[in-house]
Ligand code: 4AD
């Protein structure tokens with residue numbers, strides 16, 4: 001369908017051509033002398049309107065009611081000018097074949113279903129425009145295919161990180177890491193992974209650091225897991241994270257890289273996914289194009305943790321979680337900073353973050369964006385062995401478990417820094433979706449055991 005309707009004249013250049021389309025019936029209107037079938041093949045947002053009368057071979061299947069919404073069909077016909085106002089061309093059908101019928105209980109009907117409802121049908125929601133277009137991950141060599149939003153974002157993330165980090169290496173991150181265990185896989189390996197307890201990783205960072213401290217700049221991209229309360233609109237128990245790790249780099253290098261990276265991806269999406277963006281702007285979030293354009297071009301505001309606490313304390317607003325120096329920022333605080341104050345604040349310090357000279361803060365940063373809050377979290381890593389050991393002791397963490405991590409500081413330690421960007425949060429941000437569960441095909445949350 002994209003090959004016909006994706007061009008500048010929306011198919012008029014294909015008039016008279018004979019073609020075959022295979023796809024799924026979106027709607028069917030049977031009138032006294034003519035039947036209209038809207039068929040979608042997943043190649044683009046548009047359906048192909050197929051017009052047939054009793055002269056078409058296989059028309060009896062329409063008459064008998066075996067072709068219904070959701071059915072898969074094969075049609076052959078000729079491209080003709082459409083009488084309707086919604087499309088330039090339609091297909092005058094010579095032959096129609098039912099490939100697979102659809103049970104009448106097919107839950108995706110023409111009437112727009114709520115996203116909450118579609119979440120309960122995660123195996124079928126790719127059949128809707130909203131979800132189908134965003135998760136069309138198949139590689140294609142047709143430039144006319146448009147339903148590629150998720151893969152465009154992925155592609156741009158990888159392309160831009162490669163451009164910015166010329167000697168980049170992809171590291172395979174180990175599923176075993178020194179992290180708390182999470183039992184949300186289908187198979188519970190936690191107690192017995194070939195005779196040992198196993199863990200799902202919260203981040204590929206520590207592993208990536210081993211490569212960064214050997215090969216300089218690297219990144220890792222893979223699934224990560226969190227057992228934190230994920231009953232919010234921006235937390236998943238399983239999400240994908242891209243994590244660049246830069247050697248011979250400090251926090252400023254890290255922030256500069258994160259800013260340039262995010263802005264490049266946003267610009268890429270605005271330039272290359274115009275149709276998708278119009279769709280999101282119309283159906284999902286009316287301000288999304290403006291918001292992305294603003295972020296792509298503005299100077300990102302940088303404020304320190306202390307400044308953020310100051311700003312929040314002076315805010316003429318009652319927060320559910322009171323603000324005081326030392327506290328972790330909650331969503332409401334991030335929203336105030338990005339939506340009411342301006343833009344830019346770190347969460348509570350992890351053991352690996354480099355201690356600042358003031359002795360009470362660390363070289364860490366969070367990048368916050370409107371509606372979402374934290375999109376990127378990063379830091380300069382503690383490269384000094386004695387500081388790192390002292391920190392592990394303070395936090396009563398078992399130093400023996402980190403022997404290999406400490407070894408990086410034993411043998412040719414370098415200043416290094418990195419960050420993590422949550423892929424689904426980026427997709428959520430870029431599409432304007434309200435809930436992160438609609439930015440991933442199968443959201444894993446406490447409430448989603450069936451998928
Ligand atoms: O701030 P976080 O926890 O950072 C790390 O894991 C570091 N080890 C990254 C690094 O420096 N290499 O997570 C980074 C990002 C967040 O900013 C957010 O975008 C995303 O990962 N994220 C989540 N996304 C969805 N659901 C969750 N539960 C998430 N937790 C973090």
Ligand code: MG
Nearest residue numbers: 347366374377
């Ligand atoms: Mg964070």
